[in-house]
Amino acid sequence: MASVDTSLHFDVEKIRADFPILKRKVNDKPLVYFDNAATSQTPQQVIDVIVDYYSRYNANIHRGVHALSQEATDAYEQARIKIQKHFNIPNAYQTLFTSGTTHGINMVASGFASILEAGDEVIVSALEHHSNIVPWQMLCEKTGAQLKVIPMLENGTLDMQAFDRLLSEKTKLVFVNHVSNALGTVNPIEELISKTHNVGGAVLVDGAQAAPHIKADLQALDVDFYVVSAHKMCGPTGVGMLYGKEEWLTKLPPYQGGGEMIDQVTFEKTTYAGLPHKFEAGTPNICGGIAFGAALDYMNAIGFDQIAEYEHELLEYATSRLKAIDGLRIYGDIPNKTAVISFNIKGVHPYDMGTILDKLGIAVRTGHHCAQPIMDFYKIPGTVRASFAFYNTKDEIDTLIAGVERARNMLV
Known part of the structure; x- marks a missing residue:
């Protein structure tokens, strides 16, 4: 399993401790929350x-x-x-x-x-x-x-x-x-x-x-x-x-x-x-x-420069690992982007992928993301969207990769 780069200017495990919801389980699995573009989680300090x-x-x-x-x-x-x-x-x-x-x-x-x-x-x-x-x-x-x-x-x-x-x-x-x-x-x-x-x-x-x-x-x-x-x-x-x-x-x-x-x-x-x-x-x-x-x-x-640096590292790691999966396409794979990856696997409906990932405790967004003209442009029904925040980790990305590979093997 990958480990978080400790050379970064903040301690992600210390930050994760601020978010009570990250301690819960979904379907008896540790929650992996990758739907941050829809709603981020709330730290105890704000609660x-x-x-x-x-x-x-x-x-x-x-x-x-x-x-x-x-x-x-x-x-x-x-x-x-x-x-x-x-x-x-x-x-x-x-x-x-x-x-x-x-x-x-x-x-x-x-x-x-x-x-x-x-x-x-x-x-x-x-x-x-x-x-x-x-x-x-x-x-x-x-x-x-x-x-x-x-x-x-x-x-x-x-x-x-x-x-x-x-x-x-x-x-x-x-x-x-x-x-x-x-x-x-x-x-x-x-x-x-x-x-x-x-x-x-x-x-x-x-x-x-x-x-x-x-x-x-x-x-x-x-x-x-x-x-x-x-x-x-x-x-x-x-x-x-x-x-x-x-x-x-x-x-x-x-x-x-x-x-x-x-x-x-x-x-x-x-x-x-x-x-x-x-x-x-x-x-x-x-x-x-x-x-x-x-x-x-x-x-x-925490610092927005530090947040941006860390999230970019997560984005690059996840992009590299997802690209290694056979039949997977990332939409909007460009250098100048935030920590969001929209993808599909050939022959797999995004809803089916999202359902299986949820059974594994992984929260992603599926569908057109209230951006239907984009999906019409690509001639697809929607995408699977994994969106990262500064409290996510590379270990969680590894869990996502394993889940996507498992779903692919079940559905293709």
């Missing part, structure tokens, strides 16, 4: 923050003068500042709490419904998650704008020459993921942003899959909007972040009406609060926001 909130200062925020409300408000707003600093956002009020990436995308799409006109053009990429396709289709149907698509190449990257041909003075918005959830491809977002700005368009980047692996500097990127989900990066589900440039957040109308997002309300007219509250109607996921901040603290204490 403790969640328990502490509900045990000691559970209260609504921004409205109460009593001690619990003030403590909750302070913790929630401190979490906003942690997110701001992590992503190098100019001001805390440009950091909007959401229920996740999908929510953030829909907030922007809803706002642009009052801006786009018939004849305008919006561009998405062929590598998008459904959550970064469907809202723009709905937006185009509502406004009469035209949706265009950056095609993908056989190796799982975007056709940037085609993107150049799509851009024009009619381009108002471009939407692209930082990293493909299905393939792990890291897209050239710096180039996409610069070229879009040259024709006067705005760019939204879906950072859900990048955020666990890449510490994005949003000011350096000069991106107009950026969205992430906490549950991809050791935080809880049901909370995320939308960043927007101040001029855009000021220009866009509120997404929802309700409490907290108002300045003055009469039956004749309502005026709206300033940023960020203009976009945060109702009682938020207070505990989730605080825990999001704690998750960033945890990952930053």
Whole structure:
């Protein structure tokens, strides 16, 4: 069995001890969790923050003068500042709490419904998650704008020459993921942003899959909007972040009406609060926001450079071992990718492979991964996707390889 490279700057076994779920068994086998691109696991340090909130200062925020409300408000707003600093956002009020990436995308799409006109053009990429396709289709149907698509190449990257041909003075918005959830491809977002700005368009980047692996500097990127989900990066589900440039957040109308997002309300007219509250109607996921901040603290204490180095080592090891299996094809096998491997074995349906692996305690994702256009491009029903995190090990990869070989022998 392979051993983890102890020359790395952190002790993976010590890190694994922080994650209670990694101690459990599935089907009487030790859990091997390789579905991190869907949801990462949560360390005890973040779980403790969640328990502490509900045990000691559970209260609504921004409205109460009593001690619990003030403590909750302070913790929630401190979490906003942690997110701001992590992503190098100019001001805390440009950091909007959401229920996740999908929510953030829909907030922007809803706002642009009052801006786009018939004849305008919006561009998405062929590598998008459904959550970064469907809202723009709905937006185009509502406004009469035209949706265009950056095609993908056989190796799982975007056709940037085609993107150049799509851009024009009619381009108002471009939407692209930082990293493909299905393939792990890291897209050239710096180039996409610069070229879009040259024709006067705005760019939204879906950072859900990048955020666990890449510490994005949003000011350096000069991106107009950026969205992430906490549950991809050791935080809880049901909370995320939308960043927007101040001029855009000021220009866009509120997404929802309700409490907290108002300045003055009469039956004749309502005026709206300033940023960020203009976009945060109702009682938020207070505990989730605080825990999001704690998750960033945890990952930053390990260090994103160290995480990236270790995960790349896992990716290279797993890629090499999988390629040795007869009949196995990896989709998006390129150098510039995160720790995600989508693969199939000739003659084996991905669902059947995933079912057998589950019996062996190995959690992978099978299907189209909410990226059906990618599967249509390759003319396949889906893939088996193994996605790694910094708490995984080479020994676990060995277990995966043994499981894939066993399944292949059973199914081919």
